[in-house]
Each structure stands twice: as C-alpha cells, then as structure tokens.
Amino acid sequence: MLIAENVERRGEAEPDPVKKGRIAAFLKEYFGIKHGGDRSSGQNGNLKTTADIAETIGESEKTTRRLLKLNDLIPEIQALVSSGNLGTTAAEQIAYLTPDEQRLLLTIRGEDVVGATSVVEAKGIREQAKESRTTGESFEAVLQRAEDAERKASESNERMTNKMGAITDTLSTDITVITAEINSYKQIAGNAIFEIGRRLKHVKDNDLAYGEWGEWCDSIGIPTSTARKMITVYSKLSSGNRSTSNTLGLDALYLIATLPEEEREQAHTIPSTGESKTVDEMTVRELREVKKALKEAQERAEKAEQTVEQVKIFR
Known part of the structure; x- marks a missing residue:
C-alpha cells in the first residue's frame, strides 16, 4: 500500500507524459483494472476503474487513456514525447502502429520530421498503416506515396512563388x-x-x-x-x-x-443610390443592401399571400 501511495504522489507531480503513462500503467495493474476499463478486486480489495487512475494522477479520464497508450510506443518515439518535440495527442495516434511500423516510420522520415508531426498528420499515418494491412501493400510503399504527393505539392507552391517573385522584382513606371x-x-x-x-x-x-x-x-x-x-x-x-x-x-x-439563382443573373436597383447594377458590379455594402431588400420583398409577398388565404377562408 505504501508503494502505491508513493506512486500516486509521483503521478500527480510528474511532468513527463511518458513517465506519467508508466505510472498510470502501474496503477492499472495494481488496481486490477482489465482492458476496456473493467475492474476486479485487485490487490487492495476495492473495485477500481480508469476514473480512479485519472483522479490519482490528476488528469481527466480521456487524458489518462492517452497516457496509457504511450506505453505502446517504441523507446525512440517515447523519447520525442519526453523531450516535448512530439505532442501526446499525435503520439497516441502513432502508438496504434505496430513496433515495426513505428521503426519504419522513423527510418523513412527521420526523428525531426516525426517529432514535428501534427495530430491530423498522425491520424493520416495511422490510416496509412491500416490501409497497408488491409490491401497487403507494404507500409513503406504507402508512406512513400504520401511523401511523393507532399513533395509535388511543395514543388508546385515553390514554382508559383518563384513565378510571382520574378514578376514583381522590377515594377513598371507606366x-x-x-x-x-x-x-x-x-x-x-x-x-x-x-x-x-x-x-x-x-x-x-x-x-x-x-x-x-x-x-x-x-x-x-x-x-x-x-x-x-x-x-x-x-x-x-x-x-x-x-x-x-x-x-x-x-x-x-x-x-x-447565397442569392437565389435567378437573382444572380439580373440587374438590381441599389436602394441607397437608385443605381442599377449586376451583382458582379456591386460592392459588398451594395450586395448586402440588395439582399436585405430582396428578403423584405419576399416577406411582404408571403404576408400578402397569407392574407389572401385568410380572406378566402372567412368568405
């Protein structure tokens, strides 16, 4: 019991997510909590859940489950989390890869790139691993395809930037x-x-x-x-x-x-100026005026129609 209490105190103060995940894993085993949050009597004789682990280490249940998942990371990626380079939410997604897939990811992309992985990118990598297992295509090939697509997009952006830069290097006096x-x-x-x-x-x-x-x-x-x-x-x-x-x-x-389609094709009178313009010729202020006028006209028409219907009913 003293060991558990000591671990609990460490859990509350531990700043390293990986170490905190290990403490959470110890408590999970100590409390006798099974996979999925089921619970048994455990060594301390009381029924416990993941919520008890969360309370003990001072985290929410969601964060605690994430910290527990970090234990499935290979040591090299755990080190990226401990150093603060890789966020815990992104790391949790990478933890769903097998150890071999994680090692391959590191080999292909390198520590710096993996360490800078965003949550959305990590979810994409997880899906790529899933695709590899489903289709039988090697995970390396799937990753390489994604790398090629990113490179092409980057090259396209660079060409556009260079082109625009060349145009603006010297400005005309005309x-x-x-x-x-x-x-x-x-x-x-x-x-x-x-x-x-x-x-x-x-x-x-x-x-x-x-x-x-x-x-x-x-x-x-x-x-x-x-x-x-x-x-x-x-x-x-x-x-x-x-x-x-x-x-x-x-x-x-x-x-x-957001104008009705038929209204986009015709000229309208601007309420504040009386000018007639097509929608492509109007300023934002004029478009708002016209939209407001059209809405008010529609409401008047609907109200008039309702009045006619009421008159018919009482005849």
Missing part, C-alpha cells in the same frame, strides 16, 4: 502596366478562392481529415467559417461566369452565392 498587373493578381486571387473551395469540399465530402475537419482547417490556417464560405462559393458559382467573379473577394462572392 500606370497602365501597373493597373493591368493589379487586375491580373486580382484574377489569380479570385480563382484561388474557387480552387481552395473545391479542395476543401473534397476533403470534407470524403472525410479525408478523419473526423477532425475543424482541427484540420485550423492546421492550415483557415477558420471553419471561412472554409464554409469557400465551399459555398465553389458549389454555387463554379459552373457560372467565372471570368468576372474571379476578380471579386470572398465576402462579395459569398453574398452572391
């Missing part, structure tokens, strides 16, 4: 040229909204983030609210007139995308 360049970049930026929206939709529709959509969006620096707007823009407007829409920003495109 205002006409500058204007044309700005419009060109506006076109590139507008097209990027559609292309990003297309890829976001693909990830969401096919659950490529493995149930961690919001977390994945955060990892690429796109708030989920912005991601939803981009998906809406792509879904609603990609088949329409992209040549004009490409010069608009996300807010304007989203306002246009």
